[in-house]
Amino acid sequence: MTFQGWILIFVFVGILLALTKPVGAWLFALYEGRRTPLHWVLGPVENGFYTLAGIDPTEEQSWRRYAVHMLLFNFVLMIFTYAVLRLQGLLPLNGLGYAGIGADGAFNTAVSFTTNTNWQWYSGEATLSNLSQMLGLTIHNFLSAATGIALAFALFRGFARREMQSLGNFWADVTRVTLYLLLPICFVYALFLIASGVPQTLAASVDVMTLEGAKQTLALGPVASQEAIKMLGTNGGGFFNANSAHPFENPTALTNLVQMLSIFMIGFGLTWCFGKAVGNSRQGWAILAAMLVLFVAGVTVTYWQEAAGNPVLHALGTTGGNMEGKEVRFGIAASALFSVITTAASCGAVNAMHDSFTALGGMIPLFNIQLGEIVIGGVGAGIYGFLLFAILAVFVAGLMVGRTPEYVGKKIEAREVKLAVLAIAILPLCILGFTAVSAVLPAGLVSPLNAGPHGFSEILYAFSSATGNNGSAFAGLTAGTPFYNSLLGIAMWLGRFFVIVPMLAIAGSLAAKTYTPQSAGSFPTTGPLWVGLLVGIILIVGGLTFLPSLALGPIADHLAMIDGQLF
Template identity: 50%
Template sequence: MWQAYLYPAAFVLLVLLPAPWLGAYLHRVFEGRVSWLAPLERLTLACCGTDGREQDWKSYGLSLLAFNGAGAGLLFLILMAQGLLPLNPQALPGLDWPLALNTAVSFVTNTNWQAYSGEASLSYFSQMIGLTTQNFVSAGTGATVAIALFRGLSRQQTHHLGNFWRDLVRFCLYVLLPMALVMALLLVWQGVPQSLSAYLPFHGLEGQEQLMPLGPAASQIAIKQLGSNGGGFFGVNSAHPFENPTALSNWLEMVALLTLPAALVCTLGRYVKDAGHSRAILAAMTLLLVLGLCLSISQELKADPNLAQLSGQAGNWEGKESRFGPVLSSIWEVATTAASNGSVNAMHDSFTPLGGMVGMINMLLGEVVFGGVGAGIYGMMLFVLLTVFLCGLMVGRTPSYLGKRLGITEMKWVVASVLVMPVGVLVIGGLTLLLPGSQAVIGHEGPHGLSRLLYAYASATGNNGSAFAGFGAADSWQCIAIALAMLLGRFGYIIPVLAIAGQLAKAPTQDRGDGDFPVRGPLFITLLIITVLLMGGLSFLPVLALGPVAEHLLLGVQP
């Protein structure tokens, strides 16, 4: 079918075409060359109590941690006290503390894991003031860390990496706010609600009385996609016709998933003055994305052998919106797990075993296939440093990257970051299997139950937020354990990245010689992809074999 070729090609082109222009704009924003909101920028910085003076990596990191900690605490209080706050026309009560803690950590870490149904659990105040605010600043936090790393690579013999508060304010004011405003207006045009009215009662076709949920949905959906957040206003996310009503809204939301992550790769080229290098990284990400698209689409266009006789349509339609079908659902699945987004327009639990495994692998690699806003590129840069270091050792030279010598300190931080995903998924997630009642949490026996657990903790540690349906996410232990995995997955990368940026900024830049490992061209792209697949995925091959691979081999065997 022609959609299997045209739609993925169109999607990749729509993501890549604006990247160079938008990447150049981001460089100008962070370097203070965009000033059309300068008075508002100065006022906001004054409210933050900073004069914009540049910080070293420790001060930058402490500011970041303090800001995110305060945001988590405030959001926790809002969710607990929701029943006493305004803009609550449905008189919804506050959340229990484990769920409130899980949700607060989720949105502060840019994960947006939701162990609740938004329209049934959260007031308009909680959605707007609590969650939507974090959608902006958590995305901004990721972008600031990436920019600090870029400055560390481009500067020499300095401790300064910029100012966290100034970088955050600039990104929110000049990038996220205008883009989200335009996106929200487009979604309203397509039929997404943006209202403060109470839910509307109506009678269904069988006469039962129901409530039609409304609310300020368009504004939250716009930033959830642009900021690679993913938390839906409604429980079933972008499979809900109010979140994603038309074919155009589906394409807008799908392309927005990767727009800023792709652009930030081009921003790297601007900082290090090597566009060829940024294009090589972008090419590696694109190739990994295309591989995932090919595998997922090919699997979802096959009918489930156990349902083939019941279905009159080609392909696996279970759990998919009939408006989108297997191809567009597969593109969304690959895109949302390639980014740390987690929004869905189909139920990933209903994908074929190998189709669902594509999403797992994207997350288990650390979500560096474009990844989240900022988080994707700084995660990929860790693999770049590892690739250059290993190649330098193989040829017997002191490893050098962009004229900076890579020492033992930088590589210790890289290795520490590589351990984040295995600890979050295999250690914290594995504890669930040892606890009483684990079967009730997983909700399924055999390989598919293991796949649910693996997906959940890969999503939490990868700061993604999507999940296989049927997983008991609202269980009190799961709320706490998943919150720990989300914190580890967020700050277990951020702290090493800032430390590496600080080390590189202090080092002098040396002239590049003919013997230096080239960081552009087919050889570099190939070795980078191999490093990502081996170092990022090697730890998870056994559990993938016991989960989705075993489930695939059992297709058609089980009654």
């Protein structure tokens, strides 16, 4: 590890902390439905959409109506994308003449982008036309991100409202987030990327001469516009197979820093927005503090392991850290930091291949996903996932002090705890269940490129990434088979919507409750003790659930490496 590497990490965190309140204030304005400086330009667009769609943005919805509208919206978008991918060969803007995608591949991709997972079994530049990238995928990058933020707003209202049966209006929340947050930032962001050398064109390719005098065809397309929302919306799906390791997606150290910042920016802001919504900013800062404890610990372990390198190679006379699978223009520190950021958020973009990390260096990104990507998390999904653990934490605290647990003025009773456990349990059920099936069936065992514990890690990472709606891969699993396309697609859908529905039920239950003022017997939920309890509950639940599988995969891989054996 180097001093310069730690400076990068501290500067990264410092910039985000400085952005937390301004971004949070903008989010809070959207949460409340207040006018912003952009309304004088975009207000007519918003109102025109409501008129065209026959929507009354002031009409309040119960948690059930909110959930039904959200599910129908996402289901229709999924079917639309499936049709675009299947009919790709007949549609325009297909300069390289790509055929339509097969049924299992189109199903996997449509579910993947609908659920904000953006898992990619294919090489984007060799499989998808420009129309499919723009119409089939980028539309989801905006709307799946907006859906996540809208759902976070609904949960905030559950905590903030008193004796009410409604959580807001799904259509108004999604529209405002898209128009006044995601689109304006991405417009400026895309211009920055274009100025930095990222392509933005409808041309499908360009022919260039190599140094040897041969002709090479380079794939092009509207990369900058997709790259901007891919990062800001924590989507992660790359225009190119190499994702953010590709120079057309991430050309410089500056673009790399901006991409990392944009992955976390909205997640940081949502913690402040939550504190403001419940009338106590310290609640938001406490949540962010717990997230940062987990994040910094993960970065430390990953950076330490990657900087230490591989002892087997050291014994052969090769010194230095582990540069395998990393871009020289980023180096070890920026690659390790990016890997933890992208898995702490549900982004999945990569600037290095996680399959080439050391065993423990690759275990931290895997464990981040298995925790539910609540460490900052995806846009909206991180904060509402974290609040589910907060409900468990106050329940445990209530048992310790011998009274009904309370959180931000709401009593947490049996219904909320049961729903929180149900939402949290879907991840290990899918991750471990599907991994077990794939690790014994012949159709699952033909895809890992490595044997032994590393091959098991490749399978475990795939289902962790799919169920956690991350989308990154260990890059050692041939996943584009009917078996994996189907099973991973199911895991993505369950991991997204089987968490959301119980969460909305919790929000509806909380909104109907009265406010309970804090008393001398209340457990404080803003100080170091609360932060420590939150971190402890998260690690205990994650550790007890996933430690056996991690022992079979990356931990066994690490012990074998120390013993001089590589898989």
